[in-house]
Amino acid sequence: MSxxxxxxEYAIHSxxxxxxxxxxxxxxxxxxxxxxxxxxxxxxxxxxxxLAKAGLVSSLEGRNGGYQLARSPAEITIRDVALAIDxxxxxxxxxEVRQRMAxxxxxxxxxACDTPCSVRLVMDEAQRQMYESLARHTILSLTRRMLKxxxxxxxxxxxxxxxxxxxx
Amino acid sequence: MSxxxxxxEYAIHSxxxxxxxxxxxxxxxxxxxxxxxxxxxxxxxxxxxxLAKAGLVSSLEGRNGGYQLARSPAEITIRDVALAIDxxxxxxxxxEVRQRMAxxxxxxxxxACDTPCSVRLVMDEAQRQMYESLARHTILSLTRRMLKxxxxxxxxxxxxxxxxxxxx
DNA sequence: GGAAATCTACTCGGATACCGCGTGTCCGAGTTATGGTGG
DNA sequence: CCACCATAACTCGGACACGCGGTATCCGAGTAGATTTCC
Numbered sequence: 001m002s003x004x005x006x007x008x009e010y011a012i013h014s015x016x017x018x019x020x021x022x023x024x025x026x027x028x029x030x031x032x033x034x035x036x037x038x039x040x041x042x043x044x045x046x047x048x049x050x051l052a053k054a055g056l057v058s059s060l061e062g063r064n065g066g067y068q069l070a071r072s073p074a075e076i077t078i079r080d081v082a083l084a085i086d087x088x089x090x091x092x093x094x095x096e097v098r099q100r101m102a103x104x105x106x107x108x109x110x111x112a113c114d115t116p117c118s119v120r121l122v123m124d125e126a127q128r129q130m131y132e133s134l135a136r137h138t139i140l141s142l143t144r145r146m147l148k149x150x151x152x153x154x155x156x157x158x159x160x161x162x163x164x165x166x167x168x
Numbered sequence: 169m170s171x172x173x174x175x176x177e178y179a180i181h182s183x184x185x186x187x188x189x190x191x192x193x194x195x196x197x198x199x200x201x202x203x204x205x206x207x208x209x210x211x212x213x214x215x216x217x218x219l220a221k222a223g224l225v226s227s228l229e230g231r232n233g234g235y236q237l238a239r240s241p242a243e244i245t246i247r248d249v250a251l252a253i254d255x256x257x258x259x260x261x262x263x264e265v266r267q268r269m270a271x272x273x274x275x276x277x278x279x280a281c282d283t284p285c286s287v288r289l290v291m292d293e294a295q296r297q298m299y300e301s302l303a304r305h306t307i308l309s310l311t312r313r314m315l316k317x318x319x320x321x322x323x324x325x326x327x328x329x330x331x332x333x334x335x336x
Numbered sequence: 337g338g339a340a341a342t343c344t345a346c347t348c349g350g351a352t353a354c355c356g357c358g359t360g361t362c363c364g365a366g367t368t369a370t371g372g373t374g375g
Numbered sequence: 376c377c378a379c380c381a382t383a384a385c386t387c388g389g390a391c392a393c394g395c396g397g398t399a400t401c402c403g404a405g406t407a408g409a410t411t412t413c414c
Contacts, residue, residue, distance in 0.1 A: 001396065002261045003171035004291070005358065012287050013265045029385065038268030043360055049387065062368025065385045078290055091298070093170045097181045100206030103325045111318065118314045119180050122246055123172070126301040133294040146286040150279060157271045169357065173397060197346065211399055217348065230407025233346040
């Protein structure tokens with residue numbers, strides 16, 4: 001399986017569609033977003049609960065409620081989103097092989113417990129590089145990049161789909 | 169769960185202990201390695217099959233057989249090992265959300281199929297950064313770094329453990 | 337003493353079992369506009 | 376006209392079911408050095 005859960009993908013696409021044509025945030029409900037993207041509604045609800053808990057979006061309860069971006073889309077990095085959904089995930093979990101070496105017969109030396117495993121250090125560094133790469137992109141930059149590759153009618157279609165759904 | 173399987177960890181530690189004091193490769197059997205590290209023997213066997221298939225080690229069949237490094241430990245990067253064990257793993261698998269947008273009623277436009285998803289591009293870039301970070305370390309450099317943090321008696325202990333096991 | 341047969345310690349690959357976790361679904365509770373109803 | 380009430384459309388959180396893949400184990404087949412046996 002892949003490292004990032006499907007929730008991360010859902011979250012990024014969701015936040016991207018919450019940016020309107022002028023680059024500002026727009027309020028949307030989970031149901032709207034789910035139907036627009038063909039995502040499972042209940043599952044997306046949990047995704048947004050996590051986004052809210054991480055402070056990326058804020059919720060408006062009650063009828064006509066929904067979510068809106070809590071920060072400018074230029075200040076929400078992809079790293080933020082990934083960490084909000086998949087928190088405390090590590091590329092590698094060290095099983096402390098050194099402490100199980102047969103040369104220590106049931107007496108593990110202190111250095112094997114205190115000093116960090118070299119393998120783990122290398123992996124942690126790689127993970128840091130990965131997250132730094134993700135931190136270089138924001139919801140806004142991603143949205144702008146997408147709009148370049150798409151016909152001009154596309155964002156209009158979405159806006160119309162939204163207004164039509166809200167009226168009917 | 170973590171991205172890299174436990175097999176990657178086993179493989180790295182195994183290859184590290186196949187480097188002798190002078191930095192050259194030394195032949196060892198899977199059973200020796202498994203017992204030395206307290207790793208599951210059968211499972212480690214499969215790990216080495218993959219390492220051999222990737223050309224990182226070469227096998228010597230028959231009695232007194234085993235594995236030896238197929239290249240200099242300075243020319244085996246951690247990236248090589250990770251790819252040998254966990255091949256074709258991706259940080260992120262794109263579910264092509266764009267193609268499920270409700271604004272396309274059952275008629276998916278060509279651009280949504282041809283142009284790559286922006287989200288995927290960002291993730292792929294992050295994955296590349298991660299692997300490049302891993303490629304900067306080799307089995308030899310990792311071994312050397314480990315030896316610095318360890319009492320001088322440690323590598324001697326391992327060598328003695330080996331010779332004693334082979335004689336008795 | 338030398339050749340042949342047997343034994344042993346390996347590498348391989350397939351089949352399988354276990355189990356945690358990602359993914360998705362269902363349900364109930366709390367909140368707030370909206371619309372209807374009665375005085 | 377206004378107060379009140381029911382309803383609908385939301386957000387939230389817990390519980391649970393399903394299935395896949397990581398981890399591990401078992402077993403049989405093939406290979407080759409070591410050992411024994413036998414002439």
